[in-house]
Each structure stands twice: as C-alpha cells, then as structure tokens.
Amino acid sequence: MPLTTAATHLSARPYTDGDQKAVLALINADRLPGQPETTPGMLTEALAGRSPVDSGWWAELDAPVTDVLQNSGGQVLGVVSYATRPRDGAGLILWLHCLEEDQALTGALIDRVLDRLGRRTVYAFEFASALSLGLEGLPVRNRPATRRALEAARFSGEDLWRYIHRRLDQEEAAGTGGPRLYPVAEVAPCHERDGWQLTLRDTDGTPAGEATVGRPVDGVGVLWWISTEASRRRRGLGRGLLAQALQVLADHGAREVIAYVDDDAPPGDPERDRTAANRLYDAAGFTEVDRLWSFTRRP
Template identity: 55%
Template sequence: MLPLTLRPYRATDRAAVLALIDADRLPGQPLVTPEMLAHALAGRSAVDAEWWAALDPPAVEVATTPDGHVVGVISWALRPGDDTGLILWLHCREDEAVARALIDRALSALAPRAVEAFQFSTALTLGLEALPVARRRATRTALERAGFTGERLWRALRAELPRPGLPVLDGVETGPDPQREAAWRLLVRRDGRAVAEAVVGHPVQGVGVLWWIEVGPGERGRGLGRALLGSALDLLTGLGAAEVVLYVDDDEPPGGDRDRTAANALYDSAGFTEVDDLWSYTRPGRLPGPAGAAG
C-alpha cells in the first residue's frame, strides 16, 4: 500500500468523493447528488435532523496517494451535550488499509472521548442508518480492529414496484405526514378511531421509502396490515416510484417487546428481498492515568 496523506476536504475533491460514495451504494439507494453531498458536508439531514442539530460542525478529510488521487473520505463530529465523538460516514472502496487510516485519524482528533460510529442517517442516503456489514466488510474489520464493538440494529429490504398481487383498502385517508418532510401518511379508521397507519417517503430518483406501518393490537391477524401495505405501495407507484426500500428494527429476539417476526413474514411474502444487515458501533473513551486506553 502506498503511503497516504490525510488532509481536509476541498471543493476540488467533490467528483472523487461522489465516486467513492457511489461505489458503496446499496441496491435501492439513489445516486448521490452534489446537493446531497453539500448537506452532508454541512452537517444537515432531513432524516434524523434532531440528532444532527446536536452536533458541532463536522470535520471532513480525505486520504490521498502520493500522486494526489483521493482514495478515501471520512466525516466526524463532536456532540457537546455528552462530549461524545461520532464517525458519521466513511467511504474508501472497501480498502481496509485506507479505512484504518481514516478511522485512526478520526480517533486521534476525538481522543480521549468515547466514539460512536454509523449511528444515524446522513443526507447521502434515503434513511439508511448504520453500516451495511455484508457489503462493507473492510470497514467493519477496520472498526473492530480499532476497538469498536458492533450492534445489529436493522434489516434493510427492497422490492420492485408495482406489486399487483397485494390487496388494497378502500376509504384510506391520505395526506402529507405532519411529522416527516416529503412524506405521505395513510390512515385507516374504524368507527371514528384510527386503527392503522402507514407513512411513505416521496420517491427520489424513482425510489420510495416505506417509513412506517402499524396496525392496532385489536385489528391484527385479519389481513389489515397486508392490505395497508398494498395501499402504501400502490400510492408510491402512483407517485412515480419504480422500487421501494424499508428498514426493519428486528434487533430483538422473538418474544421481546419489539418482536418483528410478523412484520418480517409480511414483507417476505410481499416480495421484499433482504439487501443487508445494518450495524452501529461504539468505542469506549480512554481512561486517565498510566493505565492508558479502555478499548
């Protein structure tokens, strides 16, 4: 491996950094645009906006070869509320040596604090939280070798649209979602009560997102969830989506408070396929005194 130089990001690096990010693009994710990159560089994101608002302005650095070729990029920031460092995003065409150099640079800048990595969404994706570990094996290995511990959080799924085999509901109330930007809510009422709802994101480059679907306890097991899913996907198709992505937080075992066995079975039977498992990472801070590091 040629020696690397790490330096702050420059505007002239934009094309190279966009290419690095798109080299890691998952199925069901849009191509990253200059506007999306600009938001990430500035520390903004429409998804998880409250988490981004709690951070100091992020640092962004690139790794270059002796001839000036950009081979990696990393962004990190400090959360002053609890004095924790965060590695926000990293791309390096899955070259482990580059990943390790980038992670070491961030840890050096954030020491001696505890550091979290890949904890929430960036403006570079459609709500993709955490690291897709199957497709980002080198980054995962570099994190673990740097003392990070991983936790599986999400299951990323996708499906092509339309999905004509699913039932749809009559009388669904549809309108802008009051809680989420560029999203639509589907609401089902029975006897004046809201008994089920779904939220979808407006398509970006032909990709829609199913953000949320929930059926009240008293209405489950009657096919309402499947029909509401069909209605949500039908709405996305009408808005111009050719595919849809969703994320299932099935990190708890069956029988837990957030058992997602039924949800996973619904999505699998509706034609969704698994893209990857999404993991986040944490590394403890360094202890004071001669004992040195914890981790």
C-alpha cells in the first residue's frame, strides 16, 4: 500500500527507548553530504533538549516532547520533537523526520504538533539540534515534501542560509598541502566552540582577520566563521586565512569541510552582504548543497 494512502491507519504516541533504532534510521535517511551519521549519543542529547550549537536558545525552552508516528502494525514511520518557549509563549517544531520524505506522513506529524501546542505562534526549524553539525534550518531541496507539508499547514518560509561543502584533497588531508602561507595565523583553542580560533595580525600587531573552525566529527570539520578587517581587504588575506583554516582542520583529521553562509541580507545592507564571502568559498572549491529555511505559523 502506498504510504500516502495509509494516513487513516496512522497513530501517534510518545517516543520510548525502544524506538531508538527506528528513529535513528529515519534521521540518517535524510542525512546531507558533509553531515556525520547521527549516533545514539547525539539522539539522546537532542531528546533531552541539549545541543552543542545554539545552546543558549535551547536553554530558553521547556523540556522537549518527542512523538512517533506508527502504522497499525506498530512500524515507526515518523518522528517529531517540539517544545514551548516561556518568554514569548511560542511553540517550536525542533526536528522532524519521516519514512521516504512522504508528505502525508509529514503532514500527520505537523497536525499532531499543532493540536498539542494549541493556538499560538509556532516556529519550525529555527535553530540547530544535536542531531547534526549545525544545520540551522530545513534543507528544502533535499526535504521538499516537508516544505510542502509545512506550507499546506499555513507556515510561511524564509530562506536564511547557504549550506556548502568541500572535500579536502589528498595533500591537505595528509598535512602535506605545500608550503605554509604567510602571513601565518595564530592558532589557539576556541572557548565558545569546541575547536580553534585563527587570528591574523598586521605588522603592528593589530588584528587583520580571524576564523573559527570546529573539531572534526567523523572526519567532518566546520568552518564556523571567517572575516578580514574592512581596511585590509583586497590583499588576499581572506584567501590565505581560509587555506590555513582548512589546513588546521586537515591536521586534526578532517576529510571534508562544511560551512554556513547567512546570505539573506536585504539589498543595500553592506554590513551583512556576503557576496565577497561567497566568491571566496566558490573559488576555494566549495559547492552549495542546499538552502536552509525556517518557518513561522501565526495563529
């Protein structure tokens, strides 16, 4: 029986420990290039409402509720986690996965959440969970049925992030990527994220650029941030700093690198314009995997 004709035979119930294997299979079936496989430990953190990324936003929420969707035979076909936020009374769909990205199943999960949350503003895919390396939004190209189901439920979407990916070549991964570039960035542990901070300084010691990279997970490293001082741009510093950031990741075991670009700036906003950053990433061999969207439903 096609999945879409089985909606009347579905039922929802709270997640139990016995659902772990089935739920992990659903999550990993949606895994994007450049994302490590979700482990039982990562799922445990997500269920508890903890995340190494966006942890401050998670701390604002009440304890998450996680429900599964099953058919009449007890097979788990979908899972959704949601919560409320006391400071503004909003509801949030934190993460959602279903078998074969089926729109009927996704719609049933969304209906379950809306029924449980009641009449209030509901946000979906607002920030990253422990299930991924920083996916702050729904990858709409790889999850088109989920996007359609949200829109059918009167959610409006906003395109916020560019998700990009690059494999490290053999020389980089072996730590033999040629001579080190100059000026050489200082590398120090990063206190805000588990990783390293790279700082470029001018000849007088003033900072000229900085980058932040995350400790690789299962061979995947994250370039969290890179920037150069406005007065020192157009001198190749960004290109050199990016190359050194990739080398730091390779030296610590990365075989792939991902990055997120918040290129949703409105026209005429020079502070948030990411045109130059996107050119830098594209020239360095990054390719766009998907666009990350967030969604809002007003009562």
